[in-house]
């Protein structure tokens with residue numbers, strides 16, 4: 364199947380299936396009779412869109428989203444708001460939504476990211492209520508049995524008819540792991556565990572009827588998992604490993620690597636990074652798309668955008684929450700020096716470290732197009748208030764990206 368033709372086919376099938384009781388009957392019959400539409404992995408990786416540059420929304424399942432701000436209009440993260448946002452994004456042709464797997468907030472005046480919707484159940488709800496959007500679940504490998512996880516992923520994948528994606532994370536926050544009675548373990552071991560976990564998941568997804576697995580951490584005897592993922596391929600897998608170990612894991616296992624690009628990274632450096640990870644993936648016979656994360660403040664003029672950015676994440680930043688986040692990573696003036704600490708503090712308040720995209724629509728479109736020109740496949744963006752700000756972004760930035768040849772509309 365040619366990915367370019369995919370959106371049309373998928374829309375037709377899904378519009379039948381998502382229309383109430385009759386639709387459910389069709390879907391059930393599909394599972395029992397194995398009649399679901401065949402989907403190639405390439406179509407999933409293209410997120411059913413022919414757009415050269417993919418766009419997603421990041422962090423909407425958490426209170427405050429990504430902006431560490433005290434502004435009253437900060438993101439609620441509530442289910443009604445997430446649902447409205449997903450449907451708005453779906454209608455606008457945004458390709459994906461990526462949630463954050465967060466179990467405990469960061470305190471401060473707002474209890475930043477203190478209220479979070481669990482990402483798998485969130486993804487299922489959104490997949491059932493949208494037609495085109497790819498929705499990721501963000502799952503901490505050490506916190507859930509791989510066989511339970513594999514079945515959850517398949518369930519979400521059937522609900523979304525092939526639009527579910529998996530973000531595998533290994534965890535870094537000691538306080539979160541404590542709540543589960545789990546120990547974080549050292550960084551390298553976390554990724555070794557995640558490798559076995561993902562191997563078991565792939566076995567559960569494979570056409571094999573029964574399987575055994577004997578690893579260092581995980582044992583499976585006479586494993587069985589049915590149904591298999593929707594349409595004969597498997598969910599899209601992403602990872603955001605940044606360390607050499609994390610990146611090697613992403614290159615070995617994932618279809619998409621999310622890498623942070625900061626304002627001090629040059630376009631040349633970003634291009635080099637993309638080329639080098641893609642070359643390593645190719646050596647292993649794999650295709651790897653590279654994405655990044657952006658924090659958008661888009662207003663009619665540069666002045667208005669800069670003023671709002673300053674108002675939200677400088678004048679009204681939740682600095683106590685920022686300092687808590689940094690302390691968890693052992694970043695203090697003592698460990699990093701006063702100047703570097705201040706730089707990291709500002710960076711963190713902006714949206715947990717995403718690339719600031721602040722300006723008028725022309726500037727935002729230009730900055731995104733420059734990233735695409737050096738090889739970036741897509742960007743997951745966040746706003747202070749996604750529902751208030753997405754319409755303007757879609758009305759003004761998307762047509763500019765289309766004129767730059769990066770999107771169809």
Ligand SMILES: Cc1cc2nc3c(=O)[nH]c(=O)nc-3n(C[C@H](O)[C@H](O)[C@H](O)COP(=O)(O)O)c2cc1C
Pocket residue numbers: 462463464465501531532533534535536602603604605606607608609610621622623656
């Ligand atoms: C786009 C993106 C999404 C991420 N999502 C989560 C998440 O939801 N939960 C989490 O604990 N870590 C998350 N992380 C952290 C990464 O999984 C990873 O641990 C981090 O980039 C550090 O890399 P390392 O594990 O190789 O040291 C995310 C990072 C990025 C860039």
